[in-house]
Each structure stands twice: as structure tokens, then as C-alpha cells.
Amino acid sequence: MKYMKKISMNSRNFKFIKVNGTDLSYRVERRNVKYPRLEFKAGELLAILPKNWKDETSVLEDKMDWIRKKHAEIQGGIDKIKTQGKGANSLLILGDFFEFRGDGPLEIDFDEKWVKYDYSNQNHLKRLTNILKKKLLYEIEQAAGEYNGKFGVKFNRIFVRRQRTRWGSCSSNGNLSFNFWLICLPRELIRYVVCHEVLHLKENRHGKAFWEIVDREFKNYKQFEKNLFEYWSFIQEYFRSSIPSSFVSQLSQNY
Ligand SMILES: [Zn+2]
8 A cells, every 4th residue: 555655656657735834735737628726636636738838836826825724724634524523543434433342253234333343454344344334335226226216317327436536427338436435425425426326327417407496305414515525525534644544545445
């Protein structure tokens, strides 16, 4: 994991700027665009520059207030979720931090919310990942079946994969893919993501009609979007840091 991280950090060309007293990493991408712009994508700062643009310095300077504000929001989201956790090695499952009850034969209790496993044991990690994947798939299938009926559509197949860039996606042949890390989210948020993807079978684009239907299903959907962003930032932080006992880095080993 450590080595993987080093390689990917290098190949992705991270640079750093000081924001709110910490070093914030960012990436620069050259694209066929007219004007430069900044994006916080998946909790990371990305500077998109036109091909002939000199460098990102002026863009970062001009947008510093916006960067500071966004960064503070992300940090706030991470801290909010962290304060619910009891320690680095408790697992965040379906919105609850499961208590880590030490090594020993792998065991997980979804009702009492505790887990036992040895995180240096590859076999344990593999089995635990499979258990969580099945659990997530069950939650997704329940919700997808419900929204199929509601929206009068029919999905083809459902996949769960470990992804770094999004919670879910929908292909033109009706296959739905979901991010394994949805397992960290409360059920309501999982349902929200599933609703979004199933709705794409009916409404291709994120137009007015799309959000009207989302609003009908989830009255406070802007709050759901915000919560999704907070969880995303939380999980990304664990990808970036290499806290050896953290849930995400343990289960990312085969990533
Ligand atoms: Zn969408």
C-alpha cells in the first residue's frame, strides 16, 4: 500500500499550496479549454489550464478566497464524521463506527456493531471485504428494485467496485455500478445514490426534470448532497494518509 501510494503520488504530479495553515495538494491538468478554472473534485483541488497557459500561479492567487472557503468546508466535513469515531481502527459501516474488539477469528456483528479481525492478515481482509460487499449489494438491490418500480424502468445488472472518482454510474445498456465505499454511508444516503443512478435510466441528463424527481423523493436533497460530499472527503483523507490501521487503507490493499 505504502509503495503504491508513492508511485501514484509521483505519477499524478501533486504540488502543494498553503491554505488555512496547512499544505493542500493540487494537480494541474492541461485541456482544450478557453479559460483556466479550478475544481474541487473528490475533495482534491484540480487546476485546469488551457494548453498555452503559462502556469497555475495567477489562477490560484485570484481564487484564493474560494479555495480557502472550499477547503474549510471539506475539513469541517471530515472532522464532523471523525468525532463520531472512537479510534483509527473502528470501521465505518452503514454510517456507524463499529467497535474493534481485537484480533482473533474474523467475526462481525451488524446488530451490536462490533468487529473482530487481524488487520495484518490478508485472508481476514479479503473475507471482510467480501462480507461488506455482499451487505452493500443487498442494500443497493433493495433500493434499486424499489426505484425500478417507481420510475417504471428496468436496470440490467448491478456491479460493486472500488472506485476513486465517484459514488456510482449508469451505462447506456442499463448496468449500474456503485462504489464499494458506499458501505461507509448511512442507509438513507445509499438509497439516495441508488435513486440517482436508477433515475438516469429515465432521465439521461442532470436537467430540471431530473432534479424535480429527486426533490420529490428526497425533500432535503441538497442536504443529502452535502452529506455525500462530507463522507467523500472523509474517505479521501484516509486514501491520502497512510494511517496503517485505518479502515480504508486496510481494505484498499488490493486496490
Ligand atoms: Zn448523475
